[in-house]
Amino acid sequence: MRLLVTGGLGFIGSNFILHVNEKHPDFRITNIDAELPGSNKKNLSSLQDSNHYKYVKGNITNKKLVDKLVSGSDVVINFAAESHVDRSIADPRPFVDSNIVGVYTVLEAVRKYKKKFIQISTDEVFGSLKKGSASEKYLLNPSSPYAASKASAELLVQSYIITYGCNAITTRCTNNYGPRQSPEKLIPKTIILAQKNKQIPIYGTGKNIRDWIYVLDHCDAILKILFHGKSGASYNISAANEIDNLTIVRKILKIMGKPLDLIHFTKDRPGHDFRYSLNSRKIRGELCWKPKYNFEKGLERTINWYIENKKWWADTPSSILSAYNWKTR
Ligand SMILES: NC(=O)c1ccc[n+]([C@@H]2O[C@H](COP(=O)([O-])OP(=O)(O)OC[C@H]3O[C@@H](n4cnc5c(N)ncnc54)[C@H](O)[C@@H]3O)[C@@H](O)[C@H]2O)c1
Structure with a gap:
């Protein structure tokens, strides 16, 4: 093919x-x-x-x-x-x-x-x-x-x-989530900043839920x-795995053995959707697909990949890792 x-x-x-x-x-x-x-x-x-x-x-x-x-x-x-x-x-x-x-x-x-x-x-x-x-x-x-x-x-x-x-x-x-995701997205950004012992920005209260x-x-x-x-x-x-942002960041810090006080709440993003959720019954029933990785296993694999592949992200500019500022970009 x-x-x-x-x-x-x-x-x-x-x-x-x-x-x-x-x-x-x-x-x-x-x-x-x-x-x-x-x-x-x-x-x-x-x-x-x-x-x-x-x-x-x-x-x-x-x-x-x-x-x-x-x-x-x-x-x-x-x-x-x-x-x-x-x-x-x-x-x-x-x-x-x-x-x-x-x-x-x-x-x-x-x-x-x-x-x-x-x-x-x-x-x-x-x-x-x-x-x-x-x-x-x-x-x-x-x-x-x-x-x-x-x-x-x-x-x-x-x-x-x-x-x-x-x-x-x-x-x-x-x-x-997983290896090779741009450092400007939540999970890689958190892993990289935690590895550098730098503050991790979280929008609003961190209660927004993603699947x-x-x-x-x-x-x-x-x-x-x-x-x-x-x-x-x-x-x-969908893997039917709804988690809020703050819980994810806390999980990453726990796995990496880093302190929770690295978390830094920032102004929420405009129009920030609170929750996404998909029903994936159709693909599971018709095509017999189901996810193989649970969140804990997948997150550990992801963290290990970023730790083992420091060269991949080492030259990421600090502006990409900082809290997003819509007015100055
Ligand atoms: N990341 C997620 O969680 C997620 C979830 C559901 C769906 N998606 C969709 O999956 C797709 C891939 O997402 P991703 O996270 O890998 O994005 P990404 O930003 O990591 O990669 C997008 C790629 O598309 C290329 N690209 C953008 N515009 C292009 C153009 N005009 N011509 C040629 N190349 C172009 C970029 O150079 C980049 O390599 C997107 O369509 C996204 O909407 C992403």
Whole structure:
């Protein structure tokens, strides 16, 4: 199988490519990435001599390049996106470009060359839920410019399925954690700052709840969907593991043997959704997927990876690790 992966230098895309390379060494993978925030060339340096992996530096809004790459593939999996909510609050424009115009550009090529397409989306499209969990049929109700751009992409995919009969699937996953995630996200930031014995910023009261999944469980779910997912469908992916931010940071400090007084509460982020929650009964029932990692096991693996791979994050600028300031960025 010839896979075109977009955004493969980022956190989930790179874990997915390494996972596929291990499970299906016969697959040919092309990765297009624009080297934007979240990307790290070190993520896939282990594949640089592989003749089953090809890297192309490029933007998914580049129609000519996307046409060429899509025409030479069997399936396109779109991970490419601006993914940091804080950045989307400071400046939504790159989110519109990558997450909406980029998806439109890939969809046009997929339609032209009649290829299979998988759009990687997020639980954030459903907005904050006071109670219950969103099923695939839940109303899209995004809060941040990031979530709105991902919801827009989902609607574009849906319209290409209905109008042009495109062979496309949308997946929505909860918050991922694991190796190779950008140091500006909660879990890596906490591990790195704790390792440096520096203050760890937490928004507001730290009581905001996210539903966490180990990145390899997400990658496994995408593979199941690639092989057995129903064309035109959408699938929610969740490990049913809801935890508030403060509890996560405390757990990390406990595992690392660091004092709780490293925690420093900061001003909350504008429009901060309180709780996300997904119902993943459909993928569990129809595709027999279930997560393999419990949170404690996954968190320990993640902490060990960051401790053992200090070179990966050593040159992270302190501005990336500090509390986000929307006004000065
Ligand atoms: N991280 C999560 O918890 C999570 C949860 C659910 C869904 N998702 C979705 O999964 C996907 C991957 O997320 P991630 O956390 O790995 O993000 P990331 O920020 O780590 O990586 C995104 C990658 O996409 C690339 N990219 C962005 N715009 C591009 C463009 N226009 N052209 C080419 N490449 C471009 C970046 O350079 C980067 O390498 C995103 O679509 C995100 O919305 C993420």
